[in-house]
Structures are given as structure tokens and as C-alpha cells.
Amino acid sequence: MRKTALSGIFLISGLLSIQAQSTTSSPSSNSFWIVLIVVVLAALGLLGDLFYRKGSKAPSYTGGGKFVGLQKGFNLNIQGAASSKIVEGGQVTRFAVIPPNFRGISPIPKMEVNEGDEVKAGDPLFHDKNDESIKYVAPVSGEVIAINRGEKRSIAEVVILADKDQKYRELPALDLQKSDRASIISYLKSSGFWPLINQRPFDVIADPEVTPKNIFISTFDTAPLAPDLNLVVEGQEAAFQQGLDVLSKLTDGKVYLGLNANGSQAPNKAFTGAQHVEKTWFKGIHPAGNVGIQMHHTAPIKNGDVVWTLGVQEVITLGKLILDRHMDMGRVVVICGSEVKDPHYVRTVVGANIGELLAGSLTDTHSRIISGDVLTGEAKKPEGFLNIHDDQVTVIPEGDYYDTFGWLVPGKAIPSLSKTYFNSWVDHKAYNVDTNTHGEKRALVVTGQYEKVLPMDIYPQHLIKSILAGDLESMEGLGILELSEEDLALCEYVCTSKSPVQKILREGLNAIREQG
Amino acid sequence: MGLLEFAKKLEPDKKKSPFLHTVYDGFFTFLFTPNTVTKGGVHVRDAMDLKRTMTFVVLALMLPFVFGAYNIGQQHFMAIGQHTGYYEALHLKLIFGLIKIIPIWVVSMVVGLGIEFYFANRKGHGIEEGFLVTGALIPLIMPPDIPLWILTFSIVFAVILGKEAFGGTGMNIWNIALLSRVFVFFAYPTTISGDTVWVAGFEHLTPGAAVDYGWAEHLFNGLFNAFGWSTFNDSAHITDAFTGATPLGIAAHAGWHEVTEVYSPSQMWWGVIPGSIGETSKPLILIGALVLIITGIASWRIMAGMILGAALVALGLNAWGATPFMEVPWYYQFYMGSFFFAMAFMATDPVTGSNTQRGKWIYGFLIGCIGMVIRVLNPAYPEGWMLAILLLNTFVPLIDYLVVQSNITKRLKRA
Numbered sequence: 001m002r003k004t005a006l007s008g009i010f011l012i013s014g015l016l017s018i019q020a021q022s023t024t025s026s027p028s029s030n031s032f033w034i035v036l037i038v039v040v041l042a043a044l045g046l047l048g049d050l051f052y053r054k055g056s057k058a059p060s061y062t063g064g065g066k067f068v069g070l071q072k073g074f075n076l077n078i079q080g081a082a083s084s085k086i087v088e089g090g091q092v093t094r095f096a097v098i099p100p101n102f103r104g105i106s107p108i109p110k111m112e113v114n115e116g117d118e119v120k121a122g123d124p125l126f127h128d129k130n131d132e133s134i135k136y137v138a139p140v141s142g143e144v145i146a147i148n149r150g151e152k153r154s155i156a157e158v159v160i161l162a163d164k165d166q167k168y169r170e171l172p173a174l175d176l177q178k179s180d181r182a183s184i185i186s187y188l189k190s191s192g193f194w195p196l197i198n199q200r201p202f203d204v205i206a207d208p209e210v211t212p213k214n215i216f217i218s219t220f221d222t223a224p225l226a227p228d229l230n231l232v233v234e235g236q237e238a239a240f241q242q243g244l245d246v247l248s249k250l251t252d253g254k255v256y257l258g259l260n261a262n263g264s265q266a267p268n269k270a271f272t273g274a275q276h277v278e279k280t281w282f283k284g285i286h287p288a289g290n291v292g293i294q295m296h297h298t299a300p301i302k303n304g305d306v307v308w309t310l311g312v313q314e315v316i317t318l319g320k321l322i323l324d325r326h327m328d329m330g331r332v333v334v335i336c337g338s339e340v341k342d343p344h345y346v347r348t349v350v351g352a353n354i355g356e357l358l359a360g361s362l363t364d365t366h367s368r369i370i371s372g373d374v375l376t377g378e379a380k381k382p383e384g385f386l387n388i389h390d391d392q393v394t395v396i397p398e399g400d401y402y403d404t405f406g407w408l409v410p411g412k413a414i415p416s417l418s419k420t421y422f423n424s425w426v427d428h429k430a431y432n433v434d435t436n437t438h439g440e441k442r443a444l445v446v447t448g449q450y451e452k453v454l455p456m457d458i459y460p461q462h463l464i465k466s467i468l469a470g471d472l473e474s475m476e477g478l479g480i481l482e483l484s485e486e487d488l489a490l491c492e493y494v495c496t497s498k499s500p501v502q503k504i505l506r507e508g509l510n511a512i513r514e515q516g
Numbered sequence: 517m518g519l520l521e522f523a524k525k526l527e528p529d530k531k532k533s534p535f536l537h538t539v540y541d542g543f544f545t546f547l548f549t550p551n552t553v554t555k556g557g558v559h560v561r562d563a564m565d566l567k568r569t570m571t572f573v574v575l576a577l578m579l580p581f582v583f584g585a586y587n588i589g590q591q592h593f594m595a596i597g598q599h600t601g602y603y604e605a606l607h608l609k610l611i612f613g614l615i616k617i618i619p620i621w622v623v624s625m626v627v628g629l630g631i632e633f634y635f636a637n638r639k640g641h642g643i644e645e646g647f648l649v650t651g652a653l654i655p656l657i658m659p660p661d662i663p664l665w666i667l668t669f670s671i672v673f674a675v676i677l678g679k680e681a682f683g684g685t686g687m688n689i690w691n692i693a694l695l696s697r698v699f700v701f702f703a704y705p706t707t708i709s710g711d712t713v714w715v716a717g718f719e720h721l722t723p724g725a726a727v728d729y730g731w732a733e734h735l736f737n738g739l740f741n742a743f744g745w746s747t748f749n750d751s752a753h754i755t756d757a758f759t760g761a762t763p764l765g766i767a768a769h770a771g772w773h774e775v776t777e778v779y780s781p782s783q784m785w786w787g788v789i790p791g792s793i794g795e796t797s798k799p800l801i802l803i804g805a806l807v808l809i810i811t812g813i814a815s816w817r818i819m820a821g822m823i824l825g826a827a828l829v830a831l832g833l834n835a836w837g838a839t840p841f842m843e844v845p846w847y848y849q850f851y852m853g854s855f856f857f858a859m860a861f862m863a864t865d866p867v868t869g870s871n872t873q874r875g876k877w878i879y880g881f882l883i884g885c886i887g888m889v890i891r892v893l894n895p896a897y898p899e900g901w902m903l904a905i906l907l908l909n910t911f912v913p914l915i916d917y918l919v920v921q922s923n924i925t926k927r928l929k930r931a
Binding site for chain 2: 377403442461
């Protein structure tokens, strides 16, 4: 800032001296000064844009570790945050594995069980026709009560009625010290853990044939009403570290851990004290907690690179797999949103039935239930099941009402990036949001708004246009391989033209993937 | 919600009369934000939509619009030497101005929106709001006496060839409002340039020419008489001393000194000078620009780039000083002509302007430079922003390509 101010002073004095020499008549009115001020402000704007880089200070608890301050983004401050109590989710009886959750799997996987079969937690349910060795396993023990079909006979859900007392398929012990990479990988594939590993580019199930350059784990989530992972990892510290130890054997590069520098206190010891990993502190609003954003600022993917990403709860599952020798797919899930009576955390298992999970806590029936957060989650009916990677159920009101002159006078306060809503000038307390689109889909007119919410050196608007134009080369050049839907979700939120940005991004990723 | 039920009852059948339904839909969504909910993708959406964006631009144009109406009257009465004080006979000036400006406004809205409705119906999509702004801009950049048939032609040309031929709102390369003006400029040059077109109410601005108020005199004089106010007087003639030339017109031939013989700098600053309807009042335009910057609707980078470019070139021309126009002090260049209007409302069009942050600086800066060069060095026509903006509109894809390409190259270098 000092640089900018100095340049400004030089500029003003320069202009004044030129002005004094070049004219004999003295400027007669005050408007001369207005013009001069306008010119100087313009010059300051240019200098500021060229030289001034916003950064934020690292909090003291980072202890001088690698720190990245991110300014861009947008926090959706919405109602329905959970209190920090965890209840046991004993009332859920049905759990499902949802094949479409696994991106990259063929639509009709080969079933290994039939309706009516008894399974233990960790028993294989089905496998991908393209790779038989990767098993997709039951999260709980019980009876397979339904294999629901979707479009074109694809398998939509494999539903299990859970036993009261869980039985686990026991696995052989894995000695980490003596095992090589290949044997660890085959252990992960047969145990059923493998499908929980994602890879970028494309954000799909990891390819076991490819050694990842690096592995990235974000230890905090900045999405609206997202769970506090410090709470989730409490009591699981050993399993988390064990999981990291396994991962560090699977890559030639490093395991990167993204730590949260936003809070007033340091995050959980399990994160700050983690061993065999490379830690980076991130300070910033959403999407600073997204693993894709963190990758971009620590070790960006280059052309041809493959990296893996995992969530904290997946790493805990991996650690428990090694320590306890069975697949324990227990999850802490946050039940949140303005339509939930008493937002809270619940300890349950992957794929829990949503109706049972929410039993008794909904205030209104005319609401949207979302597996995940309001930006990237999937709408579910109460009969539906939690998606595999989700640790959040958000319930918000449906917004199917007409708003008189809604484009001119806001009927109610809505979190908005636009300064035409005066509540965006002040720190508003949490907003009650609904699913109204607040306008209709239009041509892409307004520019620069995507860029404001994506803290990456990427031109999202041009990327979206190159996808719409089907220009594969430009897509790659513009960084599509670094992105996943969640990274552009805010672009879609703020889009004035109401464009389906995430859908477009996925179409682009699919197009590149098909090209090989 | 009685209004909603009433509006719902009016809805024409979509199959029987698709065009009526498109029109209905346009007005209905104007009254009510629709009740659509999100499907897939994000579940909640920002409250901002294109209608609101466009409306704020129109709101920012209101001050120049009202002042434009007043100034048409002011210039008219200056020409005939009546009510020459700025605050005298405000009612006459405003009524006279509105009689001139409202037909232009109505024609531009009806013709432009009519074409818009027709194409929206043909393509089967909703009516896009882009023309709200275009239609509000066009009256402000025309001379007050523009024949309405020429205006109609220019809007038809601009909207069909400039926009719909390229695929509609958001697809156009050139600023639509400027296209309509450039059409008049090239097809009917005598109605938009020279000294005789900027003051309303006369066939030719020769000394002794008579005014004719026509129906306005009969309609309003009785009313004004009843209040004891001054009335339109059709016995008036143009005074000998009146030139009708704009400051730029004088400066181009005779330099700054001659300009100040006719207009004082503060007259030029406040805008009581002949010119296009909305361009003259600098403070009111700057207020509009400020509204657009503060609400984040228009890019301050484009505006700032333009100011820097224009100031820089004007300084350079001062140093060169080969003609009287070049010697006009650089800061007084901002007092004359339509620089600020072009900067606030024309160059910042998000569709035809640059899309990238760096590109916006370059785009604005080059408009500033080239516009000032055209203004001062062009022998025929002493103003340059319309041509400079249209020229740079053409180069926007190239500017953005270069900016984006440098990002791509940087990305590849990492590998």
C-alpha cells in the first residue's frame, strides 16, 4: 500500500508541474480540481491493480509454517448451524450403497449379492465390470432388502436392513513396515476402501494403475453449515495418523495437509501434530477449505499429473481398517439448515437413510432435503440415502413463491455478492435462504463475477465459454483439470444469468476424459 | 396477493397465441420474480438477476435524462433570447424538453422492444432485458431535433443487424446504442453533426429564424396563464448573437480562447451548453458513474483506464501544440463533449467490453487514447468516443485472447 501511495504522490506532483508549465491561464473553477482528482484516482487504481497484492496475516498459532492467505470467495452465512453436540444415530435401520456415487464406475455394476442375502459389514456387494478387483462393500451388517434399479436398468441403490449388533468381515493383518505398495493397494481394493479415494483430474475414483504424484487432504470445510472437522476427529486421532501413514506409502511425492488458519485457536492436535505430511495453513472464506483450491496454491497439477484427494473421515476409516482389521464406515454427520429443529451432529454410518436420520427434527414438510451442502449437494426424498462422501444433511425451505417486483425491491434479505442489495454492505446475521432462483436463465452478460469468488489463477468465465464451445485445447489450457464441481459452485451461486456452471464443468471434464 | 391472481387470469393461451404469451411473460416477470426453484447444481441462488442489473443502469441514467430535458429548453430559450437565466421559466424549459425527448424515448422503446419481443417469440425464449438499457441510452445520445423516422431506421438497423443477427442479447460484438448512433452519423450526417443540429425548435439556426410551438402552445399556455406563469411565445426569433455551435465545434476551429468567449468553463461543466441530450452535465453523469461503481454494476477499471488514456494523449497534444485545438489545456478536454457519458455508460457495457480484469484496463486505456486522437486530429468531426468505443469493441476478443493466452502460457510453463 505504501508503494501505491508514494506513486500517487509522485503522479499528482508530476501532473501539477506539467499543468503549471503548459498553460498560462489559471484554472478558474472548482471543477478543475474534480477532474484532477478523478484522473489521480484512476491512476491510483491502475497502480494499485498492478502492484498491490492483498494478503492477510498468519495467526500466531501457525508458528511460521507455510501460510497462504486467500481473499477471494464468498461466505454464505445461513441459518441452521449445528450445536457442537454429537448424538448416537441408533434409530437408523436402513443403509444403502449408491453406485452412481462412484464417479467413473460403469452404470450397471456386477452384483455379488442378491435380495435376501445376509451380509457382514465389509462384505463385497458388487464390483465394476471393468475392474473386478475393486470391491464395493456393505457399510453395515444385515439383510440386503432391495436392489433398486434406475434408468436403463442401472443400479440405483443397494439397500441393507442393519442388524442390531454389527458383525464385521475380519481381514488379514497388514504389516505396513514390510508391505510394498502393490500389496497395500491390493489390500485396499479387496477390503472395499479403494472406492473412497478420489483422483484429480476429473474427480473420479482413483486409478490403481497410476501412482499419484501427491495426495491432498483438507482438514477443514468452509462450505455453508459444513461440519467442524475438529469435532469429528476428536477421539480418532490415532486412526487419523494411521491413515496418513498408509497414504504416505502410496505416493512418490508428499501427503499434503491443508490446515485452517481462520479460527481464533489452533485446530485439533490430530491435524497440527500430524506426522509424515507436509502442512500448509490456509486463511480465507469459502472455498478456501476446498481441497482443489489448496492444491492450486501448494502443488498445482500439471499436464499429465494425477493426484489423489481424501476427506478427513475417509482417512479415519483407512486408519481403522489397518488398526482394527475391518472396514468401519462410521461417519459423523451434521444435520443442519433452517428447517431443522435442533441442528446437531449424529454418529452414524455411510449411506444412512435420510428419513430415519431426520426423524422428528423437521419443522416443515415443504422443504428441500439435501445430502451435502446447499451449493453442491443432491436433493433427496426422505426415502433416499446419504451419498457416500457426504457428512452433512441440509434442510431448507422450498422457494416456489412469486416475489412482487423481486428484481427491484428485495422481499427479504438474501446473501448476495451484489452491492445493489444494501444488506451486503453490512455484516448481516445468518440469512434464511430458500430454493427460489430469484430470476430466470439468461445469456452470459455480466463479467468478472465468477473471478471474484474463485481464489485461483484461472479465468472461470472463459473456461465455461470454452466448454460451451467444445474447445478441448482451451479447456485444458484454462485449467479445467484442476477443477471439480465444488470449486465452481460459488460461481454458479453468484451467476446473474443463472447458468448451470457445475453441470457445464462436468460436461467439459467428461468430454476430455472421453478423448483419453 | 390480489395482483398476482389478477395477472394470472390475464395469461393468454401459449398454443393459441404464442406471440401474445411471450409479451405477457415479459410483463409478468417484470411484475413478479417467477416462482421457479433450483434443480440440480446449487440449491440456492444469489438474489441478483439481469433485470435488477439493467434496472440499476437505467436508474443511474435518470439524472442525465432529467437534466437533458431541462437543457433542451434552456438552449432553445437562449437562442431566442428569452428567459436566459438558468432558473427562469423552469416549467417552460422542462415542458419544451419533455415534448422533444419523450417521443424519442417512446419510439426507441417501442421499436426496440417490438423487435426484441418478435425475436424472443421466434426463438422461443423469454424476453431478455438488454434493451431496457439500450432503449434508455439511445435518446440521450441523439440531437434533440432528430426526425423520428431516422431514429426508427437507426434502431431497426442496430437491433437487427447489430444484435439479433449475432444471436441476441449477450452475443453482440458492438454496443447497440452506439450502433444506432453511428448509423445516423453515416447515413444522415447532417442531422447529427455540424453547428445547426444541437438546439431544438428551429428548421435552421440562422439569425432571424422563427419558432413554431404548434399544439404545445395551445395546450399549455392556457394552463400556465391560469397560474400566472410565463407562456410560450411564438413571435420569437433567433437572436443575432446566437451561434448554436458546441464548445468542441468552436475549439476545433479556433481553440480554447474562442470557446471561452461563448461559454464559460462552469457552463460547460454544469452542462448548459448545446450537445446530445444526455451528455452535457458532467457532475450528474459522474454521480451516475459513481452509482454504477459503488453497486459494482459497471467496471471502474474501464472508466479509470479511459480517463488515464484520454489525459495522457491530451497532455501529449498539449506538448505538441500544432493546432489551436491541440493547445486546449488537457483538463479542459474533459469539460467539452461526451467523454464522461461515453466512459460511464457506453464503454462499460459488459457484453461488448473486455471480459478480463487486465483486458478492462487495456480496453479502457485504448479507448481513451484513440478517442482523444480522433477528437483532436480528425478534421471533419470534433468528437471521438463513439468511433473509438466501436473500434475497441471490435478488438475486445483480441485483447481478451491475449490476456487469457498469457495465463495459459504461464500454466504451461509450470509443467
